[in-house]
Amino acid sequence: MNLHLEPIPKIEKDLVKNIQKKLDNKTKPVGALGRIEEIAMQVALIQESLNPKLNRVCCVTIAADHDIVEEGVSCAPAEITWQQMENFSRGGGAIGLFAKTNNVDLVLVDAGINHDIDPKCNIIDAKVRKGTRNFRHEQAMTPEEFEIAFNRGRKIVKELNNKGCNTVCFGEMGIGNSTPASALLSVYTKTEPSKCVGAGGGLKPEGIEIKKQVIEDAIKLHGYPEDPLEVLRRYGGLEIAMLTGGMYEAAINRMLIIVDGYITSSAALAAYEIDNNIKDYFILSHASSEGGHKYMVEHLNLKPILNLDLRLGEGTGAVLAYPIIKTAVNMLTEMTSFEEAEVFNSSDLTRL
Amino acid sequence: MNLHLEPIPKIEKDLVKNIQKKLDNKTKPVGALGRIEEIAMQVALIQESLNPKLNRVCCVTIAADHDIVEEGVSCAPAEITWQQMENFSRGGGAIGLFAKTNNVDLVLVDAGINHDIDPKCNIIDAKVRKGTRNFRHEQAMTPEEFEIAFNRGRKIVKELNNKGCNTVCFGEMGIGNSTPASALLSVYTKTEPSKCVGAGGGLKPEGIEIKKQVIEDAIKLHGYPEDPLEVLRRYGGLEIAMLTGGMYEAAINRMLIIVDGYITSSAALAAYEIDNNIKDYFILSHASSEGGHKYMVEHLNLKPILNLDLRLGEGTGAVLAYPIIKTAVNMLTEMTSFEEAEVFNSSDLTRL
Numbered sequence: 001m002n003l004h005l006e007p008i009p010k011i012e013k014d015l016v017k018n019i020q021k022k023l024d025n026k027t028k029p030v031g032a033l034g035r036i037e038e039i040a041m042q043v044a045l046i047q048e049s050l051n052p053k054l055n056r057v058c059c060v061t062i063a064a065d066h067d068i069v070e071e072g073v074s075c076a077p078a079e080i081t082w083q084q085m086e087n088f089s090r091g092g093g094a095i096g097l098f099a100k101t102n103n104v105d106l107v108l109v110d111a112g113i114n115h116d117i118d119p120k121c122n123i124i125d126a127k128v129r130k131g132t133r134n135f136r137h138e139q140a141m142t143p144e145e146f147e148i149a150f151n152r153g154r155k156i157v158k159e160l161n162n163k164g165c166n167t168v169c170f171g172e173m174g175i176g177n178s179t180p181a182s183a184l185l186s187v188y189t190k191t192e193p194s195k196c197v198g199a200g201g202g203l204k205p206e207g208i209e210i211k212k213q214v215i216e217d218a219i220k221l222h223g224y225p226e227d228p229l230e231v232l233r234r235y236g237g238l239e240i241a242m243l244t245g246g247m248y249e250a251a252i253n254r255m256l257i258i259v260d261g262y263i264t265s266s267a268a269l270a271a272y273e274i275d276n277n278i279k280d281y282f283i284l285s286h287a288s289s290e291g292g293h294k295y296m297v298e299h300l301n302l303k304p305i306l307n308l309d310l311r312l313g314e315g316t317g318a319v320l321a322y323p324i325i326k327t328a329v330n331m332l333t334e335m336t337s338f339e340e341a342e343v344f345n346s347s348d349l350t351r352l
Numbered sequence: 353m354n355l356h357l358e359p360i361p362k363i364e365k366d367l368v369k370n371i372q373k374k375l376d377n378k379t380k381p382v383g384a385l386g387r388i389e390e391i392a393m394q395v396a397l398i399q400e401s402l403n404p405k406l407n408r409v410c411c412v413t414i415a416a417d418h419d420i421v422e423e424g425v426s427c428a429p430a431e432i433t434w435q436q437m438e439n440f441s442r443g444g445g446a447i448g449l450f451a452k453t454n455n456v457d458l459v460l461v462d463a464g465i466n467h468d469i470d471p472k473c474n475i476i477d478a479k480v481r482k483g484t485r486n487f488r489h490e491q492a493m494t495p496e497e498f499e500i501a502f503n504r505g506r507k508i509v510k511e512l513n514n515k516g517c518n519t520v521c522f523g524e525m526g527i528g529n530s531t532p533a534s535a536l537l538s539v540y541t542k543t544e545p546s547k548c549v550g551a552g553g554g555l556k557p558e559g560i561e562i563k564k565q566v567i568e569d570a571i572k573l574h575g576y577p578e579d580p581l582e583v584l585r586r587y588g589g590l591e592i593a594m595l596t597g598g599m600y601e602a603a604i605n606r607m608l609i610i611v612d613g614y615i616t617s618s619a620a621l622a623a624y625e626i627d628n629n630i631k632d633y634f635i636l637s638h639a640s641s642e643g644g645h646k647y648m649v650e651h652l653n654l655k656p657i658l659n660l661d662l663r664l665g666e667g668t669g670a671v672l673a674y675p676i677i678k679t680a681v682n683m684l685t686e687m688t689s690f691e692e693a694e695v696f697n698s699s700d701l702t703r704l
Binding site for chain 1 (some may be wrong): 378384431444445446448449453454641655658661663664676678679683687693694
């Protein structure tokens with residue numbers, strides 16, 4: 001592969017003391033807003049500013065198909081990938097509605113849908129191939145396909161950043177993509193496949209068993225490459241590779257990254273394996289009820305904000321978390337201080 | 353006491369099947385939106401409609417002072433109660449900012465602040481007494497005071513309902529009020545006081561020990577009355593009694609009740625003890641990091657939506673949960689069905 005990846009900027013902690021001072025001077029007991037304060041701190045450190053701002057928040061939802069569905073790892077017909085993406089582009093589906101309700105711009109991307117998308121639909125054509133290759137029998141992507149997918153993800157996010165976006169939710173759509181996500185989890189974290197597989201879009205136990213078998217066979221074929229990019233290329237999906245590239249570019253540009261559910265977390269995991277520094281740019285929106293998500297969360301050492309038993313993807317959980325993150329940032333920048341409010345600062349007193 | 357309480361309407365389950373059918377026909381795998389679907393179901397049942405709507409959402413934040421602070425149960429000076437309420441009324445403080453950020457109307461109420469509130473501030477004067485009586489030594493409220501507090505809570509909510517509000521967040525402000533909240537928890541659920549006390553606004557271990565002692569002494573004095581209203585009268589606070597009345601009236605009018613943190617949950621607990629039917633009107637916004645909250649949550653058998661380690665009150669957690677609840681309701685009413693979207697409904701297929 002020919003990817004030359006510059007290092008992700010490490011988040012410097014120089015401003016921590018000043019940000020903390022600002023937080024502690026807000027009219028509330030010290031620390032009483034818990035993780036709202038942690039989120040405000042994180043965004044301030046990413047933006048290197050005591051007055052961070054979330055500009056033009058986007059949800060980048062990337063779709064692809066997966067030849068691995070030939071193995072029987074999905075209960076839904078593959079046509080749903082393109083049908084849903086066109087549905088989203090008309091404001092339909094869960095993410096179409098959630099994005100509208102929460103004032104998030106939805107950016108839809110075709111990374112590898114096995115269908116000619118209606119050009120009237122507002123979906124970015126970044127198609128690499130009509131479907132990710134079946135990784136039970138061959139590498140999911142050729143080196144060239146992988147590079148194109150990764151770099152197109154970077155390019156899309158770079159353009160959004162150029163247009164003023166500094167906060168990005170990531171989501172995905174792709175019938176069959178919980179299988180590559182589980183494979184990535186298994187290989188990156190050396191967790192046995194049986195622990196990494198779940199019901200996906202509604203698989204019964206027999207289907208989950210097939211999924212496990214597919215991943216075990218694939219590991220026999222592709223092994224445990226040392227290079228995290230190589231793991232992503234052999235086991236991933238076109239949309240997962242593009243998401244990973246998008247996240248990578250987001251961090252390079254000091255954008256806040258709001259991670260959605262299981263599939264998006266597998267891209268976050270890949271990005272983390274490529275460069276650990278990316279972790280400080282992540283906010284994990286929710287704990288998916290898909291089986292292996294908890295292992296990803298543990299490995300990434302992230303704390304989900306929402307408890308909603310979601311297992312949908314598309315970016316829905318990320319978009320649901322956004323108003324909370326926005327409130328956290330507004331808290332840091334706009335909430336009254338003790339001086340402004342003429343409220344007595346009890347933390348100056350000796351505590352009981 | 354002279355309170356004549358009509359029963360809270362039981363939520364009938366007649367519509368469950370039709371609502372479920374509507375949910376299952378949305379363009380997503382059956383059940384994939386987890387608790388978002390549960391919330392939509394709950395609101396639809398409360399409103400007895402397949403097309404529920406959240407109208408004019410308010411956060412009713414009720415404040416009072418507590419003579420119990422004389423015992424040393426709080427680390428903050430009592431002046432903060434009035435200073436913060438006036439601050440909130442100018443859009444300041446956490447709840448002032450959170451309500452504005454999330455498009456919630458903030459309704460501030462003085463139930464018993466020990467200060468003459470500046471009449472220029474937009475705070476409803478429902479003051480019963482300048483401070484709740486010290487329940488270590490006497491009943492927290494006389495029968496008359498209690499009745500006035502409870503009924504004024506009802507009246508305020510009834511007026512909001514008359515003005516078109518059908519969804520209400522409840523919050524509170526009152527230095528010292530985690531002590532009555534812990535006492536109510538202890539007496540209603542027969543949980544030992546040591547498990548019910550926490551740091552409140554930032555108390556050190558010695559202060560928490562005093563709090564526990566105060567509650568033990570109070571229980572010796574007031575016992576375990578059978579009548580839940582009597583428990584609330586002897587151990588509660590003016591704002592807690594008013595919140596309980598407000599919640600009661602909200603349920604009578606089939607309004608959705610979004611419960612905030614520890615203190616507000618103690619009012620929800622009181623309302624639940626008065627009439628179990630109220631539980632179906634509650635959504636619990638978050639799991640407070642205040643020690644005893646988990647026992648309240650268990651007793652009420654509610655599941656918090658947010659994981660934010662908040663311990664502030666004011667209604668902040670409830671307001672943070674509102675956009676999620678709004679999204680859930682919009683999902684039921686506006687999200688595309690399979691027919692509308694021309695997406696293949698995979699749940700009609702035989703599952704793998």
